[in-house]
Amino acid sequence: MSSVRNGKEMFVVQGFGGKRKLSGRLAVSGAKNAALKAMAATLLFSDTVKLNNVPDIEDVKRMAELLSDLGGDVKKVGAHSYTINTKGISKTDLDHTLSKRMRSSIILTGPILARFGKVSFPHPGGCVLGSRPIDLFLSGFKEMGGRSVLRKGRYRVSARGKKLKGIEFFFRKVSVTGTETLMMSAVLAEGKTTLKNAALEPEIEHLAEFLNSCGAKIKGAGTSTIEITGGGMLRARKKVYTTLPDRIEAGSFLILGAIAARRLEITKCKPEHLEILTTLLKESGVPISIKKGSIVVRTPRVRPSAFDVRTHEYPGFSTDLQAPMVVYLTQAKGECSVFETIFEGRLNYTEDLVHMGAHITMANPHNIAVKGPSKLEGRTLEGPDLRAGLAFVIAGIVAEGQSIIDNVYHIDRGYERIEERLRSIGVNIKRVSR
Numbered sequence: 510m511s512s513v514r515n516g517k518e519m520f521v522v523q524g525f526g527g528k529r530k531l532s533g534r535l536a537v538s539g540a541k542n543a544a545l546k547a548m549a550a551t552l553l554f555s556d557t558v559k560l561n562n563v564p565d566i567e568d569v570k571r572m573a574e575l576l577s578d579l580g581g582d583v584k585k586v587g588a589h590s591y592t593i594n595t596k597g598i599s600k601t602d603l604d605h606t607l608s609k610r611m612r613s614s615i616i617l618t619g620p621i622l623a624r625f626g627k628v629s630f631p632h633p634g635g636c637v638l639g640s641r642p643i644d645l646f647l648s649g650f651k652e653m654g655g656r657s658v659l660r661k662g663r664y665r666v667s668a669r670g671k672k673l674k675g676i677e678f679f680f681r682k683v684s685v686t687g688t689e690t691l692m693m694s695a696v697l698a699e700g701k702t703t704l705k706n707a708a709l710e711p712e713i714e715h716l717a718e719f720l721n722s723c724g725a726k727i728k729g730a731g732t733s734t735i736e737i738t739g740g741g742m743l744r745a746r747k748k749v750y751t752t753l754p755d756r757i758e759a760g761s762f763l764i765l766g767a768i769a770a771r772r773l774e775i776t777k778c779k780p781e782h783l784e785i786l787t788t789l790l791k792e793s794g795v796p797i798s799i800k801k802g803s804i805v806v807r808t809p810r811v812r813p814s815a816f817d818v819r820t821h822e823y824p825g826f827s828t829d830l831q832a833p834m835v836v837y838l839t840q841a842k843g844e845c846s847v848f849e850t851i852f853e854g855r856l857n858y859t860e861d862l863v864h865m866g867a868h869i870t871m872a873n874p875h876n877i878a879v880k881g882p883s884k885l886e887g888r889t890l891e892g893p894d895l896r897a898g899l900a901f902v903i904a905g906i907v908a909e910g911q912s913i914i915d916n917v918y919h920i921d922r923g924y925e926r927i928e929e930r931l932r933s934i935g936v937n938i939k940r941v942s943r
C-alpha cells in the first residue's frame with residue numbers, strides 16, 4: 510500500500526527580492542509523463558522490461574504500487590532503474606485508493622482490458638484542474654468492443670469474446686493519455702486500428718518507438734494519424750527503455766533562470782522539445798543559447814517585455830508551463846493576456862500571486878491579464894497541483910522575504926528532490942516537517 514510520507518511537509522523559501530543571484534547547472538530528470546506510460550506498457554510484455562532514467566518521484570512510486578497490487582513483479586534496481594515483469598498478473602481491478610491519488614492510473618486500463626478482456630477502476634483522481642472526464646477512453650473502449658457499466662463508483666469494462674478489435678477512432682478532443690491508452694490497447698487488439706486527431710507529444714512517439722523495437726506495429730506516432738496493427742504479447746528480450754528528458758521540468762528551470770539567474774545552464778535536456786518556450790523568451794529579450802542537449806540562459810541587458818500566451822497541444826505552448834510562465838510575466842515589462850485553453854480550473858492559483866503583489870485580473874476562468882513588472886512579497890502558499898506548486902517555489906525565489914509552500918506532496922509527485930537541486934544553484938530553500 511501507499512508509502513506517502515510527505516503530506517505534512519512544507520518548503521520554506523527566502524526570496525531574493527527580484528535580484529539575480531542564481532548560477533550554475535541543473536540537470537533535467539527523466540520525464541514523468543513518459544516514465545508512467547512506459548511502466549503501464551509493461552502489461553503488454555510477456556517478459557521482463559528494464560526501465561532506466563526513471564525519475565524518483567511520488568507518481569512513479571504510486572504507479573509501481575498499482576502494478577505490484579495487480580500482481581506484477583516490480584523491482585527498483587537502481588536510483589533511477591526498475592525491472593518490471595507482469596507475467597504473474599491475474600487481477601484486473603485497479604486499487605481504489607491508489608487510483609484516486611493519480612490521474613495517470615487511467616492509462617493502465619487500456620493494456621489490462623486488451624490483455625485480459627476486462628478491467629475495473631474508479632474515476633481517477635490527481636490534480637484539481639477542473640472536471641477531468643474520461644469519456645474519450647470509454648468511447649474508444651466501446652468501439653473496440655468493450656462494454657462498460659458504472660456500478661458502486663467503479664467502471665467495469667469487458668470485451669466481447671475477451672478480445673478487443675481494431676477500429677477507426679477520431680478524437681473529438683486531442684488527449685495525450687487518451688491517445689496513449691488506445692494506442693497501447695490496439696497493440697493487443699485483433700486487426701488494424703487507426704487513431705485520428707491523435708496527440709503529438711514527443712512522449713507518445715518515444716513510447717511507440719520502444720514498443721516497435723519489441724515487436725509492436727505502430728506507424729505515425731508523433732503525427733495526428735497513428736496506425737496500429739494488433740498482434741500478440743511483446744517481448745523486450747533485454748532491450749532497455751530509457752526515459753527521455755522531462756521537457757516541462759527543463760522549461761520550468763529555463764523560466765526560473767530567465768528571471769532569477771546570472772547564468773544558468775540546463776543540461777541533459779532536448780532543446781528541440783522546447784522550441785515554443787525558447788522562441789518566446791528570446792523574443793522577449795532573454796539571452797538564450799541552445800547547444801546539443803543543453804540550454805544556457807543569461808542576464809538580459811534590459812528588463813524583458815511581456816507577450817501573450819495561449820496554451821495549446823504540442824508543439825504549441827504547454828498548459829503544464831503556464832503557471833511558471835505567469836510568474837515570469839509578473840516580472841516582465843508591459844501588459845499581456847494568458848489564455849488557458851486546455852483545463853478550466855488551471856488559473857485559480859493566480860489569486861495567490863495577486864496576494865503576493867502581482868497585478869493580475871481574471872476576465873473569466875480561462876483568461877487573465879497580467880501587468881508587470883510587479884514586486885512580489887513572500888507569503889504562505891498552497892499549490893493546487895504539481896505545476897502550480899513549482900511555480901509558487903519560483904514566485905517565492907523572486908519575492909522579497911519568506912514564503913512557505915504547503916502541500917509539498919504535490920511538488921514531489923512530479924519533481925525529484927527539487928529543494929536539493931535548487932539549493933545547488935543558490936536558492937535558499939528548506940524542507941521542513943510540521
Ligand code: UD1
Nearest residue numbers: 542613641642643644645646682683684685686687829851
Ligand atoms: C496529459 C499530461 C498533463 C498535461 C495534459 C495536457 C500525462 C500523465 N499528463 O494529461 O501533464 O497537462 O496532458 O497536455 O501525460 N478530455 C476529455 N475527455 C477525456 C480525456 C480528456 O474531455 O476522456 C479533455 C480534458 O479535460 C482536457 C483535454 O481533453 O480538457 C486534454 O486533456 P488530456 O490531453 O487528456 O490530458 P491528460 O492526458 O490527462
